[in-house]
Amino acid sequence: VKVDGVPTRSIWLEADGWSVGVIDQLALPAAVRTVTLRSVDDVARAIREMRVRGAPLIGATAAYGIALAARADPSDSALDAAAGQLLATRPTAVNLRWAVQRVRSSLAGLQPGARAEAAYEIATRICDEDVQINHSIGMHGVKLLRALATRNPDRPVQVLTHCNAGWLATVDWGTATAPIYLAHRHDHPVHVWVAETRPRLQGVLTAWELAQEGVPHTIIADSAGAHLMQRGHVDVVITGTDRVSASGDVANKIGTYAAALAARDNGVPFYVAAPSPSIDWQLADGVRETPIEERDPRELSVVRGRDERGDIAEVIVYPDASPALNLAFDVTPARLVTGLITEQGIAPATRDGLARLFAGVTRPA
Amino acid sequence: VKVDGVPTRSIWLEADGWSVGVIDQLALPAAVRTVTLRSVDDVARAIREMRVRGAPLIGATAAYGIALAARADPSDSALDAAAGQLLATRPTAVNLRWAVQRVRSSLAGLQPGARAEAAYEIATRICDEDVQINHSIGMHGVKLLRALATRNPDRPVQVLTHCNAGWLATVDWGTATAPIYLAHRHDHPVHVWVAETRPRLQGVLTAWELAQEGVPHTIIADSAGAHLMQRGHVDVVITGTDRVSASGDVANKIGTYAAALAARDNGVPFYVAAPSPSIDWQLADGVRETPIEERDPRELSVVRGRDERGDIAEVIVYPDASPALNLAFDVTPARLVTGLITEQGIAPATRDGLARLFAGVTRPA
Numbered sequence: 001v002k003v004d005g006v007p008t009r010s011i012w013l014e015a016d017g018w019s020v021g022v023i024d025q026l027a028l029p030a031a032v033r034t035v036t037l038r039s040v041d042d043v044a045r046a047i048r049e050m051r052v053r054g055a056p057l058i059g060a061t062a063a064y065g066i067a068l069a070a071r072a073d074p075s076d077s078a079l080d081a082a083a084g085q086l087l088a089t090r091p092t093a094v095n096l097r098w099a100v101q102r103v104r105s106s107l108a109g110l111q112p113g114a115r116a117e118a119a120y121e122i123a124t125r126i127c128d129e130d131v132q133i134n135h136s137i138g139m140h141g142v143k144l145l146r147a148l149a150t151r152n153p154d155r156p157v158q159v160l161t162h163c164n165a166g167w168l169a170t171v172d173w174g175t176a177t178a179p180i181y182l183a184h185r186h187d188h189p190v191h192v193w194v195a196e197t198r199p200r201l202q203g204v205l206t207a208w209e210l211a212q213e214g215v216p217h218t219i220i221a222d223s224a225g226a227h228l229m230q231r232g233h234v235d236v237v238i239t240g241t242d243r244v245s246a247s248g249d250v251a252n253k254i255g256t257y258a259a260a261l262a263a264r265d266n267g268v269p270f271y272v273a274a275p276s277p278s279i280d281w282q283l284a285d286g287v288r289e290t291p292i293e294e295r296d297p298r299e300l301s302v303v304r305g306r307d308e309r310g311d312i313a314e315v316i317v318y319p320d321a322s323p324a325l326n327l328a329f330d331v332t333p334a335r336l337v338t339g340l341i342t343e344q345g346i347a348p349a350t351r352d353g354l355a356r357l358f359a360g361v362t363r364p365a
Numbered sequence: 366v367k368v369d370g371v372p373t374r375s376i377w378l379e380a381d382g383w384s385v386g387v388i389d390q391l392a393l394p395a396a397v398r399t400v401t402l403r404s405v406d407d408v409a410r411a412i413r414e415m416r417v418r419g420a421p422l423i424g425a426t427a428a429y430g431i432a433l434a435a436r437a438d439p440s441d442s443a444l445d446a447a448a449g450q451l452l453a454t455r456p457t458a459v460n461l462r463w464a465v466q467r468v469r470s471s472l473a474g475l476q477p478g479a480r481a482e483a484a485y486e487i488a489t490r491i492c493d494e495d496v497q498i499n500h501s502i503g504m505h506g507v508k509l510l511r512a513l514a515t516r517n518p519d520r521p522v523q524v525l526t527h528c529n530a531g532w533l534a535t536v537d538w539g540t541a542t543a544p545i546y547l548a549h550r551h552d553h554p555v556h557v558w559v560a561e562t563r564p565r566l567q568g569v570l571t572a573w574e575l576a577q578e579g580v581p582h583t584i585i586a587d588s589a590g591a592h593l594m595q596r597g598h599v600d601v602v603i604t605g606t607d608r609v610s611a612s613g614d615v616a617n618k619i620g621t622y623a624a625a626l627a628a629r630d631n632g633v634p635f636y637v638a639a640p641s642p643s644i645d646w647q648l649a650d651g652v653r654e655t656p657i658e659e660r661d662p663r664e665l666s667v668v669r670g671r672d673e674r675g676d677i678a679e680v681i682v683y684p685d686a687s688p689a690l691n692l693a694f695d696v697t698p699a700r701l702v703t704g705l706i707t708e709q710g711i712a713p714a715t716r717d718g719l720a721r722l723f724a725g726v727t728r729p730a
Contacts, residue, residue: 029683029684194687196563196665196682196683198561198563198586198587198588199586201682204682204683204684204687207683207684207686207687208684208686208687210687211684211686211687217687217688218687218688218689218690219665219666219683219687219688219689219690220665220689220690220692221563221564221587221619221620221665221691222563222586222587222588222620223562223563223587223588223619223620223623223695224619224620224690224692224695225623226620226622226623226626226695227619227622227657227692227695227696228692230622230652230695230696254586254588254589254592255586255587255588255589255591257591257592257595257627258588258590258591258623258626258627261591261623261626261627261630262622262623262626265626287595292592300561300584300585300586301584303668303670303680303682304680304682305668305680305681305682306680306681306682307678307680307681313672313678313680314680315668315669315670315671315672315678315679315680316670316671316672317561317566317569317668317669317670317671318394318561318569318572318584319394319569319572319573319576321572321573321576322559322569322572322573322575322576322582322583322584323582323583323584324583324584324585325583325584325585325589326586327585327589327592327593330588330589330591330592330595331592331595
């Protein structure tokens with residue numbers, strides 16, 4: 001999608017042909033800055049510090065991380081160390097594991113001298129596939145939005161989303177936002193309620209993206225979504241996901257489960273945009289078994305923003321005497337999910353539903 | 366309860382015998398500052414700016430506002446103007462209306478020369494009653510906590526609360542916190558999950574209070590409560606209220622409804638500490654009829670805290686191009702409320718339950 005009117009991806013190969021450029025998400029929305037990643041250390045740090053974030057983008061960036069590692073040292077031991085380092089950065093999103101294992105295993109049969117080039121090729125393919133996957137999710141999702149538009153023809157379709165499952169969280173299009181961008185480009189009126197998403201306020205990234213594309217939107221406190229649904233102001237909830245269990249349970253940013261409960265109580269359909277690399281086919285029970293990342297409580301107690309001059313500044317908002325707990329994700333049980341919007345179509349959030357949709361689809365190793 | 370070990374109320378008559386002292390809640394937790402209110406204008410401003418907040422404390426402060434008005438000009442027209450000015454400050458909490466009407470109507474039969482003294486008397490009585498009411502709520506609520514303690518005897522009772530329904534929001538004890546403070550003083554181990562309560566972070570006030578009393582607690586993002594309940598880390602939710610309908614619907618800080626939904630989904634009891642002045646006996650359907658205050662969206666987009674030196678500072682957290690909507694309250698349908706903890710005992714959240722509990726109780730006009 002566009003930044004200042006210019007079509008942009010969130011990750012790219014730099015002109016030197018080997019270093020990797022990404023948008024620094026910590027600087028947004030105050031400034032559009034880019035970061036150049038030149039080693040697996042750079043990649044691991046960028047993921048850990050959340051300069052790059054969003055399950056699909058984490059996967060794509062980690063894939064380039066293996067390529068950068070292979071360029072430095074293509075030995076098995078070096079590649080295994082790099083894979084281990086990357087896998088340790090963020091535990092919840094399964095795309096990271098999927099991408100790292102895909103690149104790593106593809107290199108196993110190759111001579112060391114051929115590995116770096118092959119790794120770059122696969123990483124680039126992962127990026128291109130991500131764009132295609134998200135566009136397909138958009139095409140399936142936009143049909144939903146069109147159907148909802150007929151219910152209240154006198155107003156835009158009201159979509160609520162949580163966190164940032166936008167193009168910044170992917171290579172392009174976003175997952176939850178792909179249907180929104182396609183609807184907007186095809187002149188189907190849409191308005192997005194953007195949950196700010198404490199503690200890291202990724203909703204601000206979503207708002208910034210939507211503003212860049214000219215999509216009408218309004219930011220709200222996370223806890224306001226339930227009230228808006230009760231008052232009839234939300235037609236559909238669409239979120240992204242960090243990991244979908246084989247049974248349809250959805251791990252996503254903390255607060256997604258609460259949004260799903262509110263949707264259920266008010267008869268609002270709750271959809272999850274789930275690209276296939278976010279499906280963990282080995283995970284039977286997402287509620288019990290998904291590893292939930294616990295992050296530094298200072299992400300809660302210290303709020304980052306702009307000061308009067310527009311410079312990045314921080315304020316401490318909690319008393320020093322009070323501890324805080326920062327769990328970054330939660331799991332929405334499949335029973336609360338109306339459907340999973342995948343690149344193959346929309347599946348019911350059940351083991352059968354997912355298995356049937358992906359039957360016969362070749363999944364890259 | 367205590368500030369720096371000294372028993373303190375949140376509102377008091379100053380040594381001059383007529384001006385009114387309150388704690389400036391905008392300065393907390395960075396600093397304990399007091400504000401002296403010398404006119405009805407001062408009172409209206411302090412309520413509007415949220416230097417005083419919390420339904421019971423708003424009521425008590427507004428009662429003194431009528432007394433200050435009567436001291437300046439005890440004519441009917443001046444008192445009616447003062448009442449109107451105060452009622453316009455905050456629409457959702459019914460305690461404000463209750464307190465203003467109680468003082469105003471008590472003065473109607475008095476000669477102008479006798480009104481100021483009478484108004485101070487009633488305002489002081491409202492404050493003393495509030496302390497008694499909250500202590501009674503505490504005595505009823507602590508029985509609940511003791512019963513819950515027997516279920517998990519190996520750990521403290523885990524209470525989750527939203528916003529600040531503590532002594533700062535009342536004259537003393539708080540509503541939701543009264544059972545917690547009494548349990549703690551009687552050596553019943555309790556731990557409180559404090560939802561930070563965006564946008565104004567009143568959870569920080571709750572955390573500060575709890576720290577002053579030495580009650581173990583942990584601050585969480587508002588959206589994290591549901592996940593903690595799903596993981597079995599919450600034994601009971603207790604919140605305050607700004608207005609309970611005659612049928613048991615509960616208006617309270619935005620986010621309360623979402624907490625109630627999470628409690629229901631996880632079999633966690635959800636109680637509301639409801640002093641009788643917060644019951645709106647005229648309101649039949651709280652979900653449809655409660656006026657919901659919409660506040661300045663800058664309360665969302667500008668976050669107040671401390672800078673490195675401990676001075677109060679603000680950062681802007683939303684992009685300028687993105688609008689925000691700041692609805693301050695929501696309504697939890699009675700069906701989600703396990704019980705209303707009142708000074709008369711615990712009522713089911715139903716018209717019959719409330720009516721039976723208060724049958725024969727003389728309610729001050």
